Amino acid sequence: MAIFVDENTRVVVQGITGKEGQFHTRACIAYGTRVVAGVTPGKGGQLMDGVPVFNTVVEAVRATGANSSMIFVPPPFAADAIMEAADAGVDLIVCITEGIPVLDMLKVITFLRGKDVRLLGPNCPGVISPGVCKLGIMPGIIHKPGGPIGVVSRSGTLTYEVVDQLTRKGFGQSTCVGIGGDPVHGISFIDCLRGFEHDPETQGIVMVGEIGGSAEEEAASFIRENLTKPVVGFIAGVTAPPGRRMGHAGAITSGTSGTASAKIAAMEDCGLHVCKNLAGLGDLCETVFAALR
Amino acid sequence: MKIHEYQAKELFRAADVATPHGHVAFSVAEAVIHAESLGGYPVVVKAQIHAGGRGKGGGVKLAHSPDEVKSVAAAILGMTLVTKQTGSAGKRVEKILVEQGLDIHSELYLAILPDRETASIMIMASTEGGMDIEAVAAQTPERLMKVRVNPLAGLQPYHLREIGFGLGLAGKSFKSFGALLQGLYDLFIQYDCSLVEINPLVVTGAGDVVALDAKMDVDANSLYRHPDIVAMRDETEEDPLEVEASKANLNYIKLDGNIGNMVNGAGLAMATMDIIKQAGGSPANFLDVGGGASAAMVEEGFRLIFRDERVKGVLINIFGGILRCDVLAEGVVQAARKVDMEIPVVVRMEGTNVERGREILQESGLNLITAVDLADAAAKVAAIVAQGE
Numbered sequence: 001m002a003i004f005v006d007e008n009t010r011v012v013v014q015g016i017t018g019k020e021g022q023f024h025t026r027a028c029i030a031y032g033t034r035v036v037a038g039v040t041p042g043k044g045g046q047l048m049d050g051v052p053v054f055n056t057v058v059e060a061v062r063a064t065g066a067n068s069s070m071i072f073v074p075p076p077f078a079a080d081a082i083m084e085a086a087d088a089g090v091d092l093i094v095c096i097t098e099g100i101p102v103l104d105m106l107k108v109i110t111f112l113r114g115k116d117v118r119l120l121g122p123n124c125p126g127v128i129s130p131g132v133c134k135l136g137i138m139p140g141i142i143h144k145p146g147g148p149i150g151v152v153s154r155s156g157t158l159t160y161e162v163v164d165q166l167t168r169k170g171f172g173q174s175t176c177v178g179i180g181g182d183p184v185h186g187i188s189f190i191d192c193l194r195g196f197e198h199d200p201e202t203q204g205i206v207m208v209g210e211i212g213g214s215a216e217e218e219a220a221s222f223i224r225e226n227l228t229k230p231v232v233g234f235i236a237g238v239t240a241p242p243g244r245r246m247g248h249a250g251a252i253t254s255g256t257s258g259t260a261s262a263k264i265a266a267m268e269d270c271g272l273h274v275c276k277n278l279a280g281l282g283d284l285c286e287t288v289f290a291a292l293r
Numbered sequence: 294m295k296i297h298e299y300q301a302k303e304l305f306r307a308a309d310v311a312t313p314h315g316h317v318a319f320s321v322a323e324a325v326i327h328a329e330s331l332g333g334y335p336v337v338v339k340a341q342i343h344a345g346g347r348g349k350g351g352g353v354k355l356a357h358s359p360d361e362v363k364s365v366a367a368a369i370l371g372m373t374l375v376t377k378q379t380g381s382a383g384k385r386v387e388k389i390l391v392e393q394g395l396d397i398h399s400e401l402y403l404a405i406l407p408d409r410e411t412a413s414i415m416i417m418a419s420t421e422g423g424m425d426i427e428a429v430a431a432q433t434p435e436r437l438m439k440v441r442v443n444p445l446a447g448l449q450p451y452h453l454r455e456i457g458f459g460l461g462l463a464g465k466s467f468k469s470f471g472a473l474l475q476g477l478y479d480l481f482i483q484y485d486c487s488l489v490e491i492n493p494l495v496v497t498g499a500g501d502v503v504a505l506d507a508k509m510d511v512d513a514n515s516l517y518r519h520p521d522i523v524a525m526r527d528e529t530e531e532d533p534l535e536v537e538a539s540k541a542n543l544n545y546i547k548l549d550g551n552i553g554n555m556v557n558g559a560g561l562a563m564a565t566m567d568i569i570k571q572a573g574g575s576p577a578n579f580l581d582v583g584g585g586a587s588a589a590m591v592e593e594g595f596r597l598i599f600r601d602e603r604v605k606g607v608l609i610n611i612f613g614g615i616l617r618c619d620v621l622a623e624g625v626v627q628a629a630r631k632v633d634m635e636i637p638v639v640v641r642m643e644g645t646n647v648e649r650g651r652e653i654l655q656e657s658g659l660n661l662i663t664a665v666d667l668a669d670a671a672a673k674v675a676a677i678v679a680q681g682e
Contacts, residue, residue, distance in 0.1 A: 076517060101485050101515035102407050106444040109412035125614075137584070139614040139644055155560025156584060157612040161667070164612070164643060181559060183409040210560050213409050236563035239548075239570045240579070243378075247544045247559025247581040249514060250409065255427040277571050278564040279667035 002129035002175040003150070003195035003202070004092060004118065005068065009133045012037040012060045012090070014081050015072035016048050024072065024096075024137050025051065031134040036064040057081075057088035068092040070126065070135050078122060079104035086117045093186070094135050095121035102249070105184040112186070119186025123248065125156040125178035136178065138163075144172035148203035148292045149285070150196035151176040152189055154210050154248070158236060158278075162208055165282035170293060174201040181248030183212065189219035197227050204230050204289040206281075207272070209263055211237035212251045216263040220270035230288050233272040234281060235263045294511045295343045296525045299390045301489075301507035308480040310473050311503045315392030317341065324366035325359050327391040334358060335394035338365045340386040343530045345508070346376030352386065355394060362391070387529060395503060400493035401460055402426055402437075403474070405481045413441040414481070416474070418456045422493035448478040465500035473502050484522060485515030534597055541593040543582060550575030551681070552674060553598035553607040555591070557582050557616050565610045568667065572675035577604045584615045591624025592631075599632045606677035607638040608670060618642045618650030626657040637662055637677050641670040 011028070015021040016038025026049060029035050037060035038048050044055035054060040057069065069085040071078060071093065078097040085093045100122050112119055120127055126136015131145025142160055144167040151166070151173055153159040159178050166173060177192050179185060189207060196202040205227075209216035216235065223231050237246060238260040245252045253259050267274045273288045275281045299317040306312055314331055318324040328336045340352030347353050352374045356362040366389055375383035400422030408415035418438045421429045430437050438459050442448055453471040462470050473494075481489050490508040497503060511522050528536045538545030544559065548566075552574040556562035559581045566576035578601065582594050598607055611621050621642060629638070641664035642650050654661050664670035 075514065099514045101518075102487065102512050103444065103482065103485050103515070106407055106412050106414065110443060110445050137615060142644070153560070155558060157556075157558030157614060158560030158564055160612045160614055160644065161561055161564070184407065184412050208560070210563060234564075236560050236567065239566045239576055240563055241546070241548060244546055244579075245513070246546070246563055246579055249512075251559060251563065256431075277568060277671070279568055279671045 002132060003192070003199050004120070004127050004175060004177065005129050005133040005135050007132055009034065009068050009135065010064065010066045011035045011068050011070055011135060012039060012057060012064065012066035013070050013072065014039045014057065014085065016040055016051065016053060017043055017046070018072055021072035022048060025049070027140070028134050031140040033133050033135060037066050057084045061088045061090060066090060068135060069094065071095040071097055073097060075099040075101070079108050082108050082119060083111055086112055086115055091117060093117060093119045094124070094126045095119065096124065096126060096137055097121070098123040100182065102184055105182065109184060109186070118191070120177065121180040121185060123182040124180030124185070125159060127175060127177045129175045130173050138176070138178070142167055143176065146172040147174035147201040148172065149289065150174045150192070150199065150202040150205045151208070152192040152196070152205070153178050153208035154181055154250070155208060155236065158208060161278065162206055162234070162281060166206070166285060169282045169286050171285060171289060174199060181250055183250035189215050190222045193219060193222060193227060197229060202229065203292045204232070206232045206234070206285065209233070209235045210248065210251050211235070211240050211246065211253050211260050211263070212248070212258045214257065217266040220266045220272060223272060224270035231272045232275055232281070232285055232288050233267040234275040234278065235260045235267070294513055294516065294522065294526065295530070296509055296511070296522065297341045297343065297527065298339065298507050299341055300525045301509035302504070304480060304484070304509065305504055305507055308483070309476040310480065311469070311501065312507065313392045313395055313503060313505065315390055317388055318366065318391050319388050321363055321366045321370060324389060324391050325362050328356065328362040329359060331391070331393045333393070336362060337392045337394050338362065338369060339390040339392065340369050340372070340374055341388040341390055342374055342379070342384045342386060343527070344376050344378035344384060346378050347374065350374045350376040395495060395505065396498040397495045398498050399496045401496065402429070402492050403477070403494045404488065404490040404492070405478060405486070406488045408441060411441055412444070414444050416440045416442065416452065416456060418460055420460055422495070426492060448475060462496070466496050466502055469500065469502040473504070484509070484519060485512045486510060487512045534600060538597055541590065543580065543590060543594050543597070545594070545597060546579040547601070548576050548578050550577040551603055551605045552678070553577045553601060553604040554610065555580045555582060555594045555598060555607070556610045557584060557586060557612065561610065561612060565608065568671050569608060569674055572671045572678060574606070574674055574678040577601055582616070586616050588620050588624035588627065591621055592628035595625060595628035596632060604636060605681045606636055606674065608674050609638065609640045609642070610667070610670060611642045613642060613644030613647065613650070617646045618644060619646040619653060622650040622653035625661070626653060626659060629657070629659050629661070634660065639664050639670055639673045639677070641667065
């Protein structure tokens with residue numbers, strides 16, 4: 001078991017013939033992901049490493065039964081690509097693209113309401129159920145299959161660091177989800193936490209947040225009210241200067257809101273095991289998850 | 294991306310958002326000519342810098358005659374303005390806005406911004422104009438109206454009525470406000486703003502509603518479709534190293550500390566800064582070279598860090614996924630050979646091709662300190678800090 005992606009995931013890659021699209025499609029296939037189709041408008045009928053390419057997502061879905069999409073198209077065309085995938089009827093859309101204008105994303109999120117589809121990202125590394133399915137750009141090799149830890153994060157390489165420390169301590173992962181660094185995005189911490197709570201393979205959770213917005217505070221309250229599994233929390237950006245955008249479009253404080261200290265306080269109030277120094281995250285997990293190994 | 298008040302007001306006028314008449318001036322003589330053209334006194338002389346809080350810092354003055362314009366403009370132009378947003382170093386004033394003075398009946402607050410929590414467009418309005426709006430939100434939240442607009446449907450007449458009546462407006466000023474808010478909303482959408490804010494928005498004695506101030510921030514992700522905004526960029530408002538970094542496609546923010554650092558990925562970069570702090574140092578910068586950095590970009594990043602004279606040590610932390618460790622190592626070695634490396638550099642890398650990366654560093658013969666993991670890196674940074682004390 002895992003959340004969001006498993007052995008039944010059949011992937012269509014939007015932007016499959018681009019440089020990024022090709023590179024990561026190959027890595028996903030090598031990991032064992034079932035990539036069944038690609039889409040590049042105007043290149044329908046071609047093959048990319050044996051994967052059939054279509055002009056539209058709806059054609060790709062009809063011909064191959066794809067149920068998930070991974071998007072690598074550049075920012076000016078990404079909002080269109082997400083809505084196209086949603087209307088083509090896939091269940092999960094993973095948008096890797098970084099740099100989509102916020103107003104485009106406001107429209108996309110509003111458009112998706114009421115539709116039976118999950119959007120992960122944009123500006124995210126994707127999702128991996130180790131040993132089973134990788135739908136994203138993370139290095140597969142650092143992951144350890146079999147659970148029992150679920151990881152959810154707003155970041156990319158910071159997630160890899162966390163996963164690497166878990167693996168080195170002998171903890172496998174059920175699913176690792178990067179929800180993305182943009183201020184307006186799809187799946188939230190809470191969606192992932194709910195999934196992990198219901199997933200029998202997941203016995204403990206690591207949640208990695210950063211400055212900006214209030215998603216971590218909301219997630220902390222949700223954990224206190226709804227979760228039975230232990231959660232280790234980490235927040236990046238204690239030393240970030242106020243009012244500056246720290247690389248991620250969403251990583252910016254505004255006055256007293258969105259600060260690391262407020263998020264850490266909320267996590268502690270809600271009973272999370274808060275890691276204060278990333279270098280010691282593995283050690284903390286060893287203590288908190290001692291009974292799970 | 295921030296633009297100046299005078300630039301925002303030019304865009305306001307084009308969008309039918311009423312502003313006082315005014316012109317930007319770069320010299321005292323120009324200021325006097327503009328003041329005379331406005332058709333009467335008093336006029337207002339306003340320092341044009343990106344930071345807020347200009348009035349309290351002495352950057353906004355009233356003038357009742359050409360002579361007073363001369364003295365006020367001379368005092369403001371060239372002054373180093375210190376506000377709560379500039380930091381203690383302040384900001385040198387290079388240009389001023391000369392505007393007609395208005396007969397102010399009351400002051401309001403109006404802003405439009407994306408609301409990340411609800412994925413809608415939020416209009417904020419208050420009768421408490423001219424105040425610090427964060428303080429209003431904290432102390433008297435009932436006086437701060439928040440109206441959310443569906444981004445697909447756009448602004449509707451009922452939104453205008455809800456906010457206009459909510460502000461206690463009636464008659465001429467109600468109509469004038471409605472027209473202004475519609476114009477402002479259209480402008481917000483047209484330019485992909487991350488914020489438009491008018492504080493204060495004034496009702497004049499004659500009942501007109503006018504934007505006395507104008508703040509506009511454009512979503513950096515949207516700049517590809519707004520070349521006119523890109524042309525408004527004022528590099529003198531930015532740190533010179535940050536300008537240079539942005540030209541090399543590096544995400545660099547200068548900070549006040551003594552330990553330089555270079556990391557791939559924004560989240561890991563923030564966490565690395567935090568580790569430096571906990572090791573007893575203080576980060577000199579934020580530098581995210583990104584997931585797909587080339588050896589040339591790594592080299593450029595390395596050079597930027599070394600240009601900051603306060604840097605007493607450097608921590609390079611790379612988790613190689615897309616960016617391979619051997620590529621990183623090549624970049625570091627190339628850069629290190631070109632700069633005069635008198636300060637210690639700790640390199641911690643992990644991930645794709647890490648063995649080859651470590652070999653490259655080793656074979657280089659350079660004095661680079663290798664760390665095996667983050668805890669080791671933190672300890673080595675702490676040692677550098679201790680040595681400097």
